[in-house]
Amino acid sequence: MKEEKKNDWKKYLIVFFITLSLFLIAIYVSDALTGRKLNELQSIQDNISIDLLSSETQYSLLNELDCSQVSPNSVLSDELNDLSKKIEYSETSIGKSDQLTQLKESYSLLEIKDYLLMKELTSRCGQKSVFVLYFYTTSQNCSECVKQGYALTALKEKYPALRVYSFDYALNLSAVETLEKIYGIKDTVLPAIVSNGQVYTGFHNVEDIEKLIPKLKDILPKPTDATSTAASGN
């Protein structure tokens, strides 16, 4: 006769709770580290806000100051770049979240403020600066936008003084929408880059952009610049 087998139901339950605990620990650690990343983004953003406010104040005092007394790179190109990379990475690794969207909106506003300020400084103090506004979208599978992103990163590496301000069309932020209206940008023509008031839609590689923006030659770092930078670094 067949022997009835005893089942250790308690053990099945205990194993379930242990497994669940391991899962929750993994999720907790992930959440804690993600929280730290978002805090870091917030902190960078706060720093940029303060620095930007400082620059704006400097700018307000421009009338009373000589251009030579305004620090030429007052506005944070490196910090904005760092923030841009981290937000972009967070979008792919963390995914969409309200906090991240909010940070991205603040970042876009900072970019616009920096752009306006630098434009004024350039026209008043004659700084050699080149600006590119870059419009892309994350709401649809825009492979051309991905390519344009790579091309602009490569361009930025070649021309460190170039200022690229990137705006996500999908963000629906009123200030960005105003910029889009000014330059007639629509989501059907993305990616789009704007330089010196001219709009260029579709993908453009580094060489194309160099041809479209001849002023880039003016900000090409000279070999001696690199040497002196390295020396000053020591």
Add this chain to the structure above:
Amino acid sequence: MNVVMTSILYTLTFLAMYVEVFFLVTFFERHKEIVTRLDDNPNRVYPNVTIIVPCWNEEKTVTGTVESLLALDYPKESLHLILVDDGSTDSTWAVLKTFENIPNVSIYHKDNGGKHTAMNYGISVTKTDFIGCLDADSYVTSSALKRMIPYFDDPKVMSVSPSIIVANPKTIIEWAQKAEYQLSVYIKKMLGLMGGIHVTPGPFSIYRMKVFRDLGDYKYAHKTEDMEIAYRMQEHGYRIEQCHDAVVYTKAPRTAYALYKQRLRWIYGFINNTIDYRRLIMKSEYGTFALFTVPAGIVSIFSAMYLFCFMVYSLFNFVVDKILRIQAVGTLWGGSPSLDWFFLDTHAFIFITIILYGLVLTSLFLGSKLANGKVKFSMGMVYYILIYSVIAPLWLIRALWKTVTRREVAWR
């Protein structure tokens, strides 16, 4: 990645982790029962045992197999060997004839009918109360039988299987299998303690003759007769034990393709025997076998396949991204990698995967401890994780496909 894909991924990973935790909890719960014996009881009376060696084109290995049986530390008058040539087309029969004058060895020749027919032929001429089999590509260690027989002191135990270890690994594929077989030593021991063993392998499983008298002969069983007999025993409440300190060495496939063919047969057998015995699944009266072993096997098949598809999907996205990058700037990589911790992937799935692999490594080490008596790291463990992650899904997918299209698998 959409919500459905993520949900499936997390559910399967949870179940895979559940299986690993189940084994680990069993180990900590029952580890005092896992004793490696150093001495045998000199006063024990050992029963008569018949070992059947089914052979089909085994001219190169059968001599070693039979010699290892003859060298068993077991009373000679109580050990009988039945060597069955299942219609070999090579010189296996001539090799078997070299053993015909040894008193406790009987040799038989029959027309080819498959391994189960050779085994059944051997069973039909067996007169002892205990019967075992040994595939003609395996070798027993001398103490194996003496260590297995005491398990039958418990009258409820109907079959005992040994630890199977890969003999003389040379290729990376063999080393990977060595780690896998060691892992099996641990898993089978845990399943044995819980009464959930689902296969009594060809290399030296010993049965009470009552099993075949009560339940009938071996069946064809999709070329996995050793799995089907275990399913049948589980259905009838016959207990199967695992003797971890009885060691049998087996010749493992040397190449990836040979391994693929072998595993295709095994997995095909698991899928189809499980379909044949689906009436047992999740029925509490069949115990751990029905509630844990078979469901865990099913989960592992789907997990491996899903993870494989997920890997292919991720690889596809990676390649597409690289193509876009080349089209954009002409290079595969850009700039130097950032050392900022911010760019470390801290997604929950990464930590879950780390925990899961930690549990798998722990199991591999426990397998090494049970098989070798000590915890020892080997590169085989790394090969196992790397190679099986890539090629195991291939035989899983193929076995499922063959099941769906009702096509047979080849033996070799």
